Amino acid sequence: MHPNYFAVFREFARNSLVREMTFRGNFLLDCVSSLSWVFMQLGLYLVIFEHTDQLGSGTGWGRWPFFVFLATTLFVNSLVQFFFMTNMEELSDLIRTGNLDFALLKPIDTQFLLSLRKFEWSSLANVVFAAILLAVSLGHLEFRPTPLQGVLYVVFILCGVALLYSLMIALGSVSVWLGRNESLYDFWFYITNFSRYPMEIYEGPFGTPLRLAFTFAVPILLVANVPARLLAWPFESQDWRLAGYAFVASLVALVASRKLFYKALAAYRSASS
Amino acid sequence: MSVVEIEGLKKSYRVYQKNEGLLASVKGLFHRTYKEVEAVKGIDLKVEQGEFVAFLGPNGAGKTTTLKLLSGVIHPSGGTARVMGYVPWKREHAYRRRFALVMGQKNQLWWDLPAQESFRLHQQIYRIDAKDFDRTRDELTELLQVRALLGRPVRELSLGERMKMELIAALLHSPEVLFLDEPTIGLDVVAQHNIQQFLRHYQEVRQITILLTSHYMKDVAALCRRAVIIAQGQIMYDGSLAGIVDRFSGHKVVTLAFADDEAPDLSHFGTVVESHTPKIKLRVDRPKVAEMLATVLRDHVVSDVSVEDPPLEEVIADMFQSAEASLATNKS
Numbered sequence: 001m002h003p004n005y006f007a008v009f010r011e012f013a014r015n016s017l018v019r020e021m022t023f024r025g026n027f028l029l030d031c032v033s034s035l036s037w038v039f040m041q042l043g044l045y046l047v048i049f050e051h052t053d054q055l056g057s058g059t060g061w062g063r064w065p066f067f068v069f070l071a072t073t074l075f076v077n078s079l080v081q082f083f084f085m086t087n088m089e090e091l092s093d094l095i096r097t098g099n100l101d102f103a104l105l106k107p108i109d110t111q112f113l114l115s116l117r118k119f120e121w122s123s124l125a126n127v128v129f130a131a132i133l134l135a136v137s138l139g140h141l142e143f144r145p146t147p148l149q150g151v152l153y154v155v156f157i158l159c160g161v162a163l164l165y166s167l168m169i170a171l172g173s174v175s176v177w178l179g180r181n182e183s184l185y186d187f188w189f190y191i192t193n194f195s196r197y198p199m200e201i202y203e204g205p206f207g208t209p210l211r212l213a214f215t216f217a218v219p220i221l222l223v224a225n226v227p228a229r230l231l232a233w234p235f236e237s238q239d240w241r242l243a244g245y246a247f248v249a250s251l252v253a254l255v256a257s258r259k260l261f262y263k264a265l266a267a268y269r270s271a272s273s
Numbered sequence: 274m275s276v277v278e279i280e281g282l283k284k285s286y287r288v289y290q291k292n293e294g295l296l297a298s299v300k301g302l303f304h305r306t307y308k309e310v311e312a313v314k315g316i317d318l319k320v321e322q323g324e325f326v327a328f329l330g331p332n333g334a335g336k337t338t339t340l341k342l343l344s345g346v347i348h349p350s351g352g353t354a355r356v357m358g359y360v361p362w363k364r365e366h367a368y369r370r371r372f373a374l375v376m377g378q379k380n381q382l383w384w385d386l387p388a389q390e391s392f393r394l395h396q397q398i399y400r401i402d403a404k405d406f407d408r409t410r411d412e413l414t415e416l417l418q419v420r421a422l423l424g425r426p427v428r429e430l431s432l433g434e435r436m437k438m439e440l441i442a443a444l445l446h447s448p449e450v451l452f453l454d455e456p457t458i459g460l461d462v463v464a465q466h467n468i469q470q471f472l473r474h475y476q477e478v479r480q481i482t483i484l485l486t487s488h489y490m491k492d493v494a495a496l497c498r499r500a501v502i503i504a505q506g507q508i509m510y511d512g513s514l515a516g517i518v519d520r521f522s523g524h525k526v527v528t529l530a531f532a533d534d535e536a537p538d539l540s541h542f543g544t545v546v547e548s549h550t551p552k553i554k555l556r557v558d559r560p561k562v563a564e565m566l567a568t569v570l571r572d573h574v575v576s577d578v579s580v581e582d583p584p585l586e587e588v589i590a591d592m593f594q595s596a597e598a599s600l601a602t603n604k605s
Contacts, residue, residue: 002366007397015394019385022426101346102381107369108398269286270347272337 003108009116016119030122034081038074038129045070059200065232066198067137072153072228073196074130076160081123084165087115091172096179098271111261115169138231145231153230156243159250160223164192166253167220173257173264195220198228219253222246274358276450276482277320277343281352284313284338312338314506315352323480327487327497327514331593335506336486337376340452343484344374356450370399373443377455380439382427388438389423392445399446406445413441416471433464440468444475453485457492469495490586504593514585522588525562528554529569530577537573539565551576556583 020027045066048055054062061069091114094100103113138145145153168188194214199221202211214221226246229239290306291297313335320326328336341347343354345361345368354361359368382391396406414420417437427435436456443451453472457465473496476483487493493500493514500517502510510517524543531537531551539545542565543557557565562580569575 001370001400003398003400008394011394011397015383015386015390018390019383022385099379101341101344101374101376101379104346104364105344105369105374106398107366110364113398266348268347270341272333 005108005112008108008112012116013119017121019118020121027122030120031125034123035125035129038126041070042133055198056201056203059198060233061198061200064137064140065228067133068141068232069198069224069228071130071134071137072157072160072231073224074126074133075157076164076223076227077192078123078126078130079157079161080164080168082120082127083161084115084168085123086118086120088168088172090118091169092175095175095268096271100268101270104265104268110265111169111258115165134231141232143233149230149235152243153227156227156230156246159246160227162250163219163223163246163253164195166250166257167191167218170257170260173261176264176267176269191218191220192223195223195225199225219246219249222249275319276322276324277318277354277356277484279316279318279339279343279352279354281315281317282313282339282342282349282354283311283315283351284335284342284347285309285311285350311506313342313349316503316506316508318501318508318511320482320484322482323476324499325476325483325485325497327485327493327500328503329486329493329500329589330503334503334593336503337454339503340374340454340484340486344372344452345369346374370446371448372450372452373446373448374452375439375443375454375456377436377453377458380427380435382435382438382442384428385426387424387426388430388442391427391438391442392423395442395445401446405447409445409447410441413444416474417441417467431464433460433467436460436464436468437471440471447479449481451481451483453483453487455487456485457487457489465489465491472496490584490589494585502589502592509592517592518582518585518588521592522583524556524558524583526554526581526583527557527562527565528552528577528579528581529575532574532576535573537569539569542568 049063049066054060055066091100094103094114100114103110106113171187194210199211199215202208202214202221211221222242222245226239226243229235230243235243286309287307288310289301290308291301312333316335316339328339330336338347342349343356343361345364348362356368357371359365359371361368382388383394392406392410395401396403401409411420414423417440419434419437419441422430422434422438427438430438440456456472457468460468469492472483472485475481476496483496485492485497498513500510500512500514501508502517510520512520526546527543529539529552531553534551536548536550536553539553539555542561543555545553545555547554555565566578566580570578
């Protein structure tokens with residue numbers, strides 16, 4: 001008999017919420033601090049757009065299309081934060097302290113158990129903010145996306161989440177061999193910094209290698225760029241190719257990171273009691 | 274067929290040999306020396322259904338490693354093991370649903386939430402029928418007398434209360450095999466006793482198979498008829514608890530009380546353990562006991578006499594010490 005994954009997922013969500021409500025001061029502070037970061041980001045770009053019409057000449061990323069992009073980045077990052085961030089941060093500790101033992105005893109998929117145990121409910125504040133920003137920005141665009149583009153937008157947001165999650169679980173898995181992996185979150189932050197900008201700005205002798213590396217080697221540039229293009233302007237043939245590639249890349253990333261995760265579990269050596 | 278069947282089970286770890294000092298640490302960045310540590314060195318063991326077996330040994334003997342191998346938490350370096358027909362490290366759900374591991378030094382309950390929330394999560398993970406879940410939870414909380422604590426966050430429970438909750442979490446799915454790794458560690462005498470009573474009752478009623486590691490001989494004496502002693506990753510003894518004293522203790526403890534406040538020198542018969550005139554307690558080699566008693570009873574007026582086996586704890590402690598000493602000799 002297989003476990004009822006949906007029921008377990010619901011229990012995780014419920015327990016996390018009860019836990020966050022227990023420490024309501026901390027919960028409110030988390031909401032305020034992540035919203036402040038978002039407001040600062042928005043403020044910075046508002047200042048930038050006081051001085052220029054678009055990011056990079058001829059890129060098409062004017063003020064409102066770019067805010068669609070910003071909202072998309074926020075959606076993806078907040079969803080990753082909501083579902084996975086706390087769990088991935090804890091994974092390294094579980095491995096180092098041997099507390100991963102208990103996860104390996106349960107008759108349920110271990111990756112599912114470790115990836116979704118705790119939800120970070122405060123990051124939903126950013127999701128709400130992103131939805132408002134997206135609605136306002138779309139209202140200012142001349143281009144109106146079709147319903148199909150709307151559906152595909154959701155699909156590619158999920159692909160973006162899958163790409164970032166795969167990267168996270170792969171980084172977390174490495175902890176089994178490293179023993180200690182405290183730079184996981186830092187590395188994550190550095191690398192996802194590159195995904196927050198339109199890929200057109202990565203041009204020239206420094207930009208092109210970065211664009212190629214973060215499109216084909218570690219495809220994090222696809223995370224926000226593909227869904228944002230779907231809503232920001234009419235989709236062109238080269239965008240479809242990129243979207244197809246993003247879809248395949250996220251599937252490959254999920255499969256590869258799962259294999260790495262299970263390889264790591266086979267090498268897990270626990271810790272002395 | 275035995276419930277637990279182990280043949281030639283081995284587990285070794287590669288451990289980084291770090292030398293002392295900054296220079297050695299810097300050198301370690303470029304070149305490292307590793308050592309192979311054999312935690313379990315090819316053990317054979319069979320446990321039958323319904324047995325309550327104590328797994329004894331000094332720290333680092335390989336007890337916990339063996340339990341982790343049998344739970345599928347870690348993979349072995351060699352040998353085979355089957356529990357209820359399953360190879361544990363294949364980590365099959367069907368196996369995981371039929372056993373439980375409780376570790377006295379680790380906790381699996383959500384720290385900030387009441388234990389009942391973790392129990393409900395277990396219900397979903399193990400797909401326990403709602404009625405069965407309620408019945409088992411109520412029965413276990415009654416037996417362990419923690420019903421009133423179900424709604425209290427785990428972090429606010431005492432160590433003993435927390436261990437009771439851990440036991441409940443582990444037993445909710447009615448496992449057929451239970452691995453207990455020092456379940457009473459750090460608990461006061463009352464809490465230890467409560468948990469012993471509970472485990473004895475539960476095992477008698479359910480007839481499940483239990484492997485217990487503990488450093489408290491009171492746990493072992495109260496619960497297990499069979500003991501397996503492991504030291505340096507090898508099984509040194511497998512048999513009854515009573516047999517340990519017969520096999521490993523070469524002496525008896527003789528206590529004498531003299532009638533007329535005398536305190537004769539009896540040190541030539543053995544080692545004097547205590548001497549409070551008119552009472553003397555001696556450790557005497559088994560073959561000499563009869564001769565010693567005959568001599569003392571002939572030459573002195575004795576008001577009371579007792580001849581006992583040394584306490585189990587003492588015999589096992591001596592055994593562990595000699596095992597560690599022999600390990601140190603082998604190392605050097």
